[in-house]
Amino acid sequence: MSQEKFADAIDSHQVYISEIxxxxxxxxxxxxxxxxxxxxxxxxxxxxxxxxKMT
Known part of the structure; x- marks a missing residue:
């Protein structure tokens, strides 16, 4: 799934997802x-x- 589609799915912005x-x-x-x-x-x-996952 693209960042853009994921961002749309969670009501966010692609740039913010990318920065995360x-x-x-x-x-x-x-x-x-x-x-x-x-x-x-x-x-x-x-x-x-x-x-x-982190341990």
Whole structure:
């Protein structure tokens, strides 16, 4: 999926998504929530998956 389509799906902007991916921005809690909901996860499930990947 393109950044543009993903950004549209979570009601964000492609440039913001790109900046997050490139480490130039830190996503807001609202954006993290929208990402989690996009993948049909709760925010706690989403963060647990991210945490597991980082360890």
């Amino acid at each position: 991916e490139n480490g130039k921005k830190i996503p807001s809690l609202t954006v993290l929530y929208k990402v989690a909901r996009y993948f049909d996860l709760s925010l706690s499930e989403f963060t647990a998956l991210v945490e597991a």
